[in-house]
Amino acid sequence: MVNGVKRYLLTVSYDGTGYCGWQRQQNGPSVQQTLEETLERLLGLSVRVTGASRTDAGVHALGQRAHFDAATGIPAEKLPFALNTMLPPDIRVLAGLQVPDSFHARFSVSGKTYRYQIHNSPHASALFRNLSAHVPVRLDEKIMHEAAQALVGTHDFAAFAASGGSAKTTVRTINQISVCRQGEELLLTVSGNAFLYNMVRIIAGTLIDIGHGKLPPESLQKALDTGDRLALGVTAPPQGLTLMEVRYPPEAFTQE
Numbered sequence: 001m002v003n004g005v006k007r008y009l010l011t012v013s014y015d016g017t018g019y020c021g022w023q024r025q026q027n028g029p030s031v032q033q034t035l036e037e038t039l040e041r042l043l044g045l046s047v048r049v050t051g052a053s054r055t056d057a058g059v060h061a062l063g064q065r066a067h068f069d070a071a072t073g074i075p076a077e078k079l080p081f082a083l084n085t086m087l088p089p090d091i092r093v094l095a096g097l098q099v100p101d102s103f104h105a106r107f108s109v110s111g112k113t114y115r116y117q118i119h120n121s122p123h124a125s126a127l128f129r130n131l132s133a134h135v136p137v138r139l140d141e142k143i144m145h146e147a148a149q150a151l152v153g154t155h156d157f158a159a160f161a162a163s164g165g166s167a168k169t170t171v172r173t174i175n176q177i178s179v180c181r182q183g184e185e186l187l188l189t190v191s192g193n194a195f196l197y198n199m200v201r202i203i204a205g206t207l208i209d210i211g212h213g214k215l216p217p218e219s220l221q222k223a224l225d226t227g228d229r230l231a232l233g234v235t236a237p238p239q240g241l242t243l244m245e246v247r248y249p250p251e252a253f254t255q256e
Contacts, residue, residue: 116201118208133237
């Protein structure tokens with residue numbers, strides 16, 4: 001880049017309850033818009049932020065990644081401190097790093113981890129209502145965990161993609177998936193190289209039905225084999241989903 005412009009990578013955490021999603025939209029405030037406007041106020045220039053994941057309305061993040069280009073004298077590691085004094089309390093920048101011009105927050109990604117949280121109790125949670133989906137009927141987390149293992153590996157996940165996605169291929173690799181219980185909370189954690197639109201929420205909705213006995217444990221394998229969306233459950237609500245981590249290969253931070 002020229003004229004002192006450098007590329008910076010931010011790690012961003014946010015409660016997505018009050019936003020229409022990550023990406024700028026006409027129907028309400030987005031996380032991207034809020035971050036861009038705050039950067040413009042801080043740096044005194046127009047800034048375009050590119051995120052690693054376009055999370056939907058109501059979806060949260062602990063480890064979203066986003067890059068932007070700017071000429072600034074503020075050290076990368078100081079950007080979080082400056083931005084967090086100006087951002088609303090439901091968005092926080094956790095880390096800043098200068099990266100090569102060739103780095104791209106979205107296209108350099110090697111993997112992501114998502115968590116889906118279920119409040120499995122007869123009564124909804126007053127404290128965690130915006131961070132979990134409420135399921136009042138007791139779920140069998142062991143059956144859910146065992147059924148989910150069918151998804152590990154490289155498969156065609158066409159049945160797990162909601163309409164409206166723009167992926168060129170529906171083949172994805174899931175490296176690890178687990179369902180565990182912590183008291184009244186069930187945590188579905190899934191790591192993979194990439195995910196289709198609403199893929200994790202469709203997996204979560206199907207596992208909820210399996211844990212409730214509404215669907216057989218073989219439903220996930222059947223959907224993989226047939227590509228039939230009707231073999232799966234409904235798409236789980238957005239508020240239970242959190243983007244936990246976005247990973248990059250080491251060479252993404254060194255190549256020029």
